[in-house]
Amino acid sequence: GQNIDQPTEMTATEGAIVQINCTYQTSGFNGLFWYQQHAGEAPTFLSYNVLDGLEEKGRFSSFLSRSKGYSYLLLKELQMKDSASYLCAGISGGYNKLIFGAGTRLAVHP
Amino acid sequence: EAGVVQSPRYKIIEKKQPVAFWCNPISGHNTLYWYRQNLGQGPELLIRYENEEAVDDSQLPKDRFSAERLKGVDSTLKIQPAELGDSAVYLCASSSWGRESNTDTQYFGPGTRLTVL
Numbered sequence: 001g002q003n004i005d006q007p008t009e010m011t012a013t014e015g016a017i018v019q020i021n022c023t024y025q026t027s028g029f030n031g032l033f034w035y036q037q038h039a040g041e042a043p044t045f046l047s048y049n050v051l052d053g054l055e056e057k058g059r060f061s062s063f064l065s066r067s068k069g070y071s072y073l074l075l076k077e078l079q080m081k082d083s084a085s086y087l088c089a090g091i092s093g094g095y096n097k098l099i100f101g102a103g104t105r106l107a108v109h110p
Numbered sequence: 111e112a113g114v115v116q117s118p119r120y121k122i123i124e125k126k127q128p129v130a131f132w133c134n135p136i137s138g139h140n141t142l143y144w145y146r147q148n149l150g151q152g153p154e155l156l157i158r159y160e161n162e163e164a165v166d167d168s169q170l171p172k173d174r175f176s177a178e179r180l181k182g183v184d185s186t187l188k189i190q191p192a193e194l195g196d197s198a199v200y201l202c203a204s205s206s207w208g209r210e211s212n213t214d215t216q217y218f219g220p221g222t223r224l225t226v227l
Contacts, residue, residue, distance in 0.1 A: 004152075031213060042114075042201065042218035043153065050213065087152050096214050097166065100152025 004101035006088050011107045016078050020104045022071045022088035029090035033098065034062050034073045037085045046073070046086075075106075083108045112136070114219030116202050122225045128190035131222045135183070135204030142179060143216060144187050145201040153201055153218075159185065192226045199223050 004024045012018040022032070031050040035043035049055055049064035049071065061074040073086055085103040092099050115134040123129050135142050140161050145153035156175065158166040161182040170177065174193070179185040189196055199221040205214050 033215075035218075040223075042220045045215055045217065048213055048215065089152070091213075097155060097158070098153075098216060100154070102151050 004088055004090055004099060006086075006101045006104045008102070009105045009107070011109060012075075012078055014078055014080060014108055014110050017074065017076050018078060018106065020073045020075070020086050020088075020106065022073070022101060024069045024071075024088075024090050024101075028092050029066075029069075029099075030096070031091045032062075032064055032071045033089040033091070034060075034071075035087040035089065037087055037103065039084070043087055078108050080108050080110070082106065114202055114204055114217055116200075116219040116222055118222055119220060120223050120225075122227065123192055124227050125194055126191040128188065129192050129224060130186050130188045131200050131202075131224075133185045133187070133202030133219060135185075135202070136206070136217055139204035139206045139217075140182070141205045141214070142185050143203040143205070144177060144185070145203065145218075147199045147201055147221070149198075156187070189224075192224075194226050197224055197226045 006022045033048050034046040036046050037043040047062040049062050052065055054061055054063045059076045064071045085105050087103045088101040089098045117132050142159040144156040146156055147153045157164055157170045157177050159179045162179050175189055177187045201221045202219045203216040205216040
């Protein structure tokens with residue numbers, strides 16, 4: 001099977017940095033997405049990694065190590081509005097099927 | 111640019127009743143997906159369309175679920191009859207090759223929250 005694992009919940013303080021980890025089985029995935037989902041809303045695209053290394057986009061960065069089956073999402077200068085679920089998703093197969101993890105609920109406190 | 115549109119946003123029905131959800135994808139997106147998201151879980155793919163062709167429906171419970179995308183644009187997902195375990199959020203997404211990601215990026219609609227009583 002194809003499993004994606006991420007922590008269920010995390011808390012952090014406004015202005016701080018938080019790293020959300022994601023691990024997956026190394027076979028079968030062609031790339032990795034991160035989505036943000038606020039409660040009751042649609043998932044919104046944050047980042048995509050297909051090669052090893054760090055992709056930086058403003059306050060958010062995403063890292064991928066294909067050999068280790070490991071990714072993380074780094075959020076800097078946390079704001080209250082960053083309180084949301086963060087979904088890690090691997091691309092699998094010829095039709096680029098997305099396999100989602102259960103998501104990490106991040107709570108940002110003042 | 112308008113996003114993915116779904117209706118209704120909320121639906122409450124009694125078990126054994128039929129229900130239908132509608133989705134209009136982002137203009138120009140040929141690929142359309144229906145997902146189901148249970149509380150505290152990530153979305154799970156039900157069916158994927160390339161234009162009007164269903165290219166992956168392996169996870170669609172075909173005894174009670176059906177979907178169509180007759181003209182290759184908007185799509186409907188139907189459940190008949192609904193069961194208690196069908197309570198979930200049903201998300202529609204569409205995709206195209208995105209400049210910001212250099213890959214086929216899926217964009218999601220707001221979803222329909224279904225409650226089966």
